[in-house]
Amino acid sequence: MHLDPFELHRPTTVEEAHRLYAERPAGADYLAGGTDLLPNYKMHLNLRPTLISLDRIPELARRDGARVGAMVRLGDLERDADFVGRYPGVARALREIATPLVRASATLGGNLLLETRCFFFNQSEFWRASLGYCLKADGDRCHVVPQKERCYATFSGDLAPALAVLDAEVELAGPGGRRTIPLLDLYDRAGDGIRRTHLRPGEILTSVLLPPAARERSATYSKLRVRPSFDFPELGVAVAARIVDGRATELRIALGGIETCPRRFDELTTPLEGAPLDGPRRRELAAAVQAAVRPVHNTFLPPDYRRRMVGVYVRRALTEVVGATAVP
Ligand SMILES: Cc1cc2nc3c(=O)[nH]c(=O)nc-3n(C[C@H](O)[C@H](O)[C@H](O)COP(=O)(O)OP(=O)(O)OC[C@H]3O[C@@H](n4cnc5c(N)ncnc54)[C@H](O)[C@@H]3O)c2cc1C
Ligand code: SF4
Known part of the structure; x- marks a missing residue:
């Protein structure tokens, strides 16, 4: 695997970056830490002739309490005691991403926008050519669900679910x-x-x-993966709620690593607003989330197992957020 030559630009303002992008009709990608994009380029996945690095734009690296710039490195955020104290669920997700070395370069924005993954896609060009390319890069069919004309590659970022349960917004x-x-x-x-x-x-x-309400919520994140040292999530579960006397308000559940996009389950949690989250209710809710997801066979662990683990991980996370001592 090798990196083909590309044109690199390093603008110092957002406006200059836009201009460079507009002047490149053959296509350009923005480059943040490069920990996702460059390995994909090495595998010749959807190459563009131009990269526009965002690393010299001061505005994007700013951190100001509840507003965090997209170019803030994950390692810096992880060491920010104020941020970690305010948002412990997000801090947990941060610590579970890749390795300290990757987190030293990887950025918040890059993590939210990372490419989706599939074991027929994240392969060398030689490997992909031998089987026949797929819809997501250079081909016209899907090897995972051949009868459909869509891609089922999995969203494998850890931060999106952890931020989604806090009602985060993006600018x-x-x-x-x-x-x-x-x-x-x-x-x-x-x-x-x-x-x-x-x-x-x-x-x-x-x-x-992050809205002010995010600080009032009890939140957690847990992740299923094969090698705890650095693997992508096979499932990521985030739960947050405001708990008063065992009753939950603002209850949110979000999953990553299971479908094409991170997903929140407000249709299941909103009807429980203000209800006591006792053991039977937690079990019922976890089973409903499990029943609502449809993972496909495009990551390491089999989809049936990942689906069953949704129920287990959601139940455990709810128990933790409620502050119950035993997992029923
Ligand atoms: C060994 C290894 C293990 C990993 N494990 C995990 C893991 O466990 N969990 C996990 O979540 N990730 C993991 N990753 C993926 C990746 O490193 C991280 O998700 C990282 O946060 C990506 O950030 P980056 O700054 O390097 O993004 P880049 O690679 O620079 O960019 C990623 C994508 O986002 C776009 N982009 C980036 N920033 C912006 C912006 N501000 N505006 C518009 N577009 C933008 C780029 O054009 C590109 O398409 C792993 C990577 C490696 C190499
Ligand atoms: S889900 Fe199908 S189209 Fe998408 S990357 Fe995998 S094989 Fe390709």
Whole structure:
């Protein structure tokens, strides 16, 4: 595997980055820490001739309490005592991402926008050519669900679910202006699975914003993976709630590592607003989340097992958030 030559630009403002992007009709990618993009380039996955690095734009590296710039490195965030104290669930997810070495380069924005994964996609060009390319890169069929014309590659970022249960928002800056949207609205759940977000052409994720209510919630994150030292999630479960006398309000459950986009289950948690989260209710809710997901066979662990683990991990996370001592 080798990195083909590319043109590299290092603008110092968001506006300059937009201009460079617009002047490159043959295509360009924004480059953050490069820990996801460059390994994919080495495997010749959806190469662009130009990379526009965001590492010299001061605005993107700013940290200011509940607003965190997209270019803040995960390692720096992990060592930020104020951030870790405010958002322990997110801090837990941070510590579970890759290795300290990867986290030294990897950024918040890159983690939210990382490419989806599939074992027919994250392979060398030689490997992929031998089987026949797939829809997501250079081909016209899916090896996982051949009868469908969409891609089922899995969203494998750890931070999106942990931030989604805190109602985080993202600020996006495009050539036409800035907008702020709920984090989960960034992801294109209804699409073809290849285009993974609703980012408009040239748009840059500038920062993540956490609302004041996020600090009031008890939150946790847990992750199923094969090698705890550095593997991507086969399942990531985030739960947050405000608990008063065993009753939960603002209850949120989000999963990653299981479908094409991170997903929250408000349709299951909203009806429980204010209800006591006792053992039977926690079991029922965990079973309902498990019943709602449809993983496919494109990561290391079999989908049936991952699905069953959804129930187990959600139940344990609910128990932890409620502060119950025993897992019923
Ligand atoms: C060995 C290894 C293990 C890993 N394990 C995990 C893991 O367990 N969990 C996990 O979540 N991830 C894991 N990763 C993936 C990756 O390292 C991280 O997700 C990382 O946070 C990506 O950030 P980055 O800054 O390197 O992104 P990059 O690789 O630079 O970019 C990723 C994508 O986002 C786009 N992008 C980046 N920033 C912006 C922005 N501000 N605006 C618009 N577009 C942008 C890029 O164009 C690119 O498409 C692993 C990677 C490796 C190499
Ligand atoms: S799910 Fe199908 S189309 Fe998507 S990357 Fe895997 S094989 Fe390719």
